Amino acid sequence: MKARRRKGCMHSRLSTLAAALGLAGLVSVLIFALGGLLPDDRTPQVSAEETLRKAYESQRSDFWVEAQGEIVAVLADDRRGSRHQRMILRLASGQTLLVAHNIDIAPRLEGIEAGDALRVRGAYVWNAKGGILHWTHRDPDGRQPGGWLEWRGRRYR
Numbered sequence: 001m002k003a004r005r006r007k008g009c010m011h012s013r014l015s016t017l018a019a020a021l022g023l024a025g026l027v028s029v030l031i032f033a034l035g036g037l038l039p040d041d042r043t044p045q046v047s048a049e050e051t052l053r054k055a056y057e058s059q060r061s062d063f064w065v066e067a068q069g070e071i072v073a074v075l076a077d078d079r080r081g082s083r084h085q086r087m088i089l090r091l092a093s094g095q096t097l098l099v100a101h102n103i104d105i106a107p108r109l110e111g112i113e114a115g116d117a118l119r120v121r122g123a124y125v126w127n128a129k130g131g132i133l134h135w136t137h138r139d140p141d142g143r144q145p146g147g148w149l150e151w152r153g154r155r156y157r
Helices: 002-033 048-058
Strands: 063-078 084-091 096-102 117-125 132-134 148-151 154-156
Touching: 048 063, 048 084, 063 096, 084 117, 096 117
Parallel strands: 096 132
Antiparallel strands: 063 084, 063 117, 084 096, 117 132, 117 148, 148 154
16 A cells, blocks of 8 residues: 555656646747747847837838837828828937827827927838838727827826
């Protein structure tokens, strides 16, 4: 009877050890696979400006980014289809982006003007002039986090 218990106990310990090793292996594989996506001391952090510069140079589109800069121009609203408040944002790198903020979904930034600081989260689309940031509002269907504009301490979604 004692021998069976020992054997069962040993089997139980081996099963636990195998499960632990399997879990550790899975975690290792995930860390390796996601290595470029997970920040740590060995992975240099890339600034939004660097990400946007590389996207512009390679004509890459359709990714979310958070950036900040200075408004250099406030343009007339785009009234075709959904209405958009438009402004040109200059990043610290000097790159400029058209910010197209859907004012049928999110509040207008009343009184924004050239020289104002702006933080933005939106989806980047390449164009020859530096790019466009859109989706600077909540997702009305709730399928994705959406974006926002931060101006004068208030977040516009």
